[in-house]
Amino acid sequence: MSLEEVRNKIDSIDQQLLRLLNERAELVHAVGEIKRKDDLDIYVPGREDKLLRKLAEINRAQNGRLTERAIRAIYREIMSAALALEDSLKIAYLGPTGSWTHQAAVNKFGHCVEYLAEASTEGVFGRVAAQIADYGVLPIEHSTEGAVHHTLDHLADSALQIYAEILWKADAAVMAQGPNSNISEIHGRAQMLAHCRPWLMQSFPGAQLIESPSSSAAATLAAQNPAVAALGTPLSAELHDLRVIATSPREYATQTRFIILGRRSGPPSGNDNTMLMIHAKDRVGALMEVLQVFASRNVNVRQIENRPTSCGTQARFFLEISGHHTDATLRQAISALEVEGIAVQVKVLGSYPAPGWVEER
Template identity: 30%
Template sequence: MADTQTPESSSDSLDADTALLALRQQIDSIDQQIQVLINQRAACAQQVAEVKLRCSPQHPAVFYRPEREAQVLRRVMERNDGPLPGKDMARLFREIMSVCLALEQPLNVAYPGPEGSYTEQAVRKHFGFSVKGVAMSDAEQAFKAVEQGHCHYAVTPVESTHEGLVSHTLDLFRRYDLRICGEVELVLDPVDDKSLAADTRYLVLGKQYVAPSGKDKTSILLSMRDQPGVLHDVLGAFRQRSISLTRLESRTLHQGQEHYSLFYIDFEGHQEDAPIKGLLSELSQGPDTLKVLGSYPRAVL
């Protein structure tokens, strides 16, 4: 077949090849710069680990700081000017932070299995792919793994699209002395099989106290003798201090002849904030039982 390409089309093709070659060389150069900078960041992370170990020889060093990571990811999104969307850019940084943290301390994160479940997806979304996910038979085994020191953290569902609050998790909070260190929101594809347990909110559990990040939540368990007006009194304490609730669940407990109301409450703010200090002080007075589950950064991604 005769070559039907005209001189003009041949020239256009050569111009396009030249332009593409120049752009690809530019991309290669940028990739090299990114790689150098990522390794510089990793080296800084190693130095951070050395400082932490040197400055706290008598106590275990804390390498994973949820409040610090939340602040970094928020700044990434705030300063992002495209063309990548802010959350996509933050997800890239999430993985950079994950590999850098692994250089400081490889983390083991327990979760109720099986592997490949939504809960494992929540682990990866929050910690990145450089942590070791450890599948457990159920949520209680995940709690035990952290309490006994076999794993650094656990991720467990706390809300289900089908059941609301996962009551079994609520019982485990009463029995185990763990803190909430973070939350994960997992948005599922609407075409997913609705017969599956489509859990959408997860909690990160550990033993450490989490400092304020600037945008935080606090979760508590409050057990009160069951009597008329008890919920009104609880809500009044929040309203008096203009503290916004984000979640309120209650259930009845039976202990012998006595009946108690158990409240699980999420609200905005950190337990170091003055209004919340006053709230917790008020709720802890009298015969009622208050357990502060933790203050932690609101989900960023």
Template identity: 30%
Template sequence: MTKPNTLNEQEQALRVLRDQIDDIDMNIQRLINQRAECAGKVADVKQRYGQSESPVFYRPEREAQVLRRVMERNTGPLPDHEMARLFREIMSSCLALEQPVKVAFMGPENNYAEQAVRKHFGLSAQSVAFASLEQVFKAVMDASCHYAVLPIESPQEGLVSHTLDLLNQYDVFICGEVELQLGGDALSSTFETRFLVLGRQQVAPSGCDKTSILIRSEDDRPGALYSLLEPFRKRGISLTRLETRSNTGARPVSLFYMDFEGHRDDETVAEVLAELQSTPLILKILGSYPQAVL
């Protein structure tokens, strides 16, 4: 049986620690509000010095850089990703003060796509459900939503072909990616699926980026794919995804979807894109964007 004086010592020790936690909480709260005030000043500067177009408040490359630095300087005991997740929510709240962000996704609500919205933009973003992928694209095109999150990979079918067709059809840019872990209960293993973030603006380099392109080819000769990949091999650029779709009609057409490391503004990537554009191939640059941080 614990002695009374031992209980008193425990309570005294806990009281000291709780007082320390209260002081730390006050400092955290004060600093978060200071950050929010600074974010508001950033919005004022953007509006004051903006041109005729509406200022861009959400900068994917800047957010990726901040989250990477958070993880690099983290010393624990919280894991790097958990610390970055907390900062993601702080940035989400601060961004909402600058401009409430509306993000389209294909419903129903609370599905995996909306989970990807929350993971990438945080809980302060407003998610808007639509009935079809095409409506999601149109919501970005007509500016009723600032961004969209939609699947590019599915555990059931691999590359989502309808997303690929719409990327070929609509003039939007990929400005981010979201990797989502699914499953993980006692009866099934986990698997990862990938979502794209679409917007109307191109994204500046973040220092750790991907580029996605679509290539349409009517060349069905043997070795056509090898020729397509040669510019990447010569410059040592790694492909992270390559998908091919072909029709077998009177005039065969192949559509290649490619993800590779680097930004379109990087010298070697720019050389590859210029070489591809000098061929009979039809090239569409879907966007350069930060690689997923979380």
């Protein structure tokens, strides 16, 4: 075929795609009406994950040219547009604009929903609790910095729960107005600068590394000065109209777990995790007694964190458990902790689908 014939064929396919997308939108609208009538959540993470996995399998069976990552990116925006049509979905996140949390939220929910930047963890919890935002996105664990204790502590004191989880793998981007040769300073968050220091010193030997309160603040400075570069997210480069002039090698990638904060737990998906907060008497063997309750019932404890309490005679443990809190075995284990006096208090902080896909940009 000639170039003109190929382009005409593409135009014809685009018309069909638009017709089918609008047909899909009508069906999604019908689903939204049913959900509103029955007071169901518009966003269902387990359903989303099953759909994306099914689409990837169909694509592989058809020997499609598109990669799974491309399929997921395309359908993320299709679903984002549908969510925006249905409920004008609002997502609060730990800002500022262009932060790593903002980037992870956009990668999860797409560009069509509304985002609300908050300066603090308290702000995100407050927006969701007041129903100003439908969901919140907050970091809960960094591969380089460990658990995010602010998030855990607020979960312990709040009626809000973990609704879903995002696993996010990020390469750091160096962004500037112009070419590498003009860069005399690179600004970025202290932790990220420290993590990427060997690579930055090798790639930009004449540049001074300077700490900034946030990647967004660094990008703002870079947008004002052609001799300054910023270390941050690709989204921050887009928002500040900067060029990405270098991307960190894969060995410098960091992985972060984010929670999607909601007003209730996610519904059972068939492959879930549950976060528990357990207060136990501060004595020798307290944690071992807690773990034994789960081990004796063949329940997997995936992760443990401990935090101080205001009461010096108690220990506070955060446990991530395999399973949904409505599962019979997990209900029995929680009951045993309280009935047998092993725990002073057990609080379910949320059940959510176990992530089977690592988001990255």
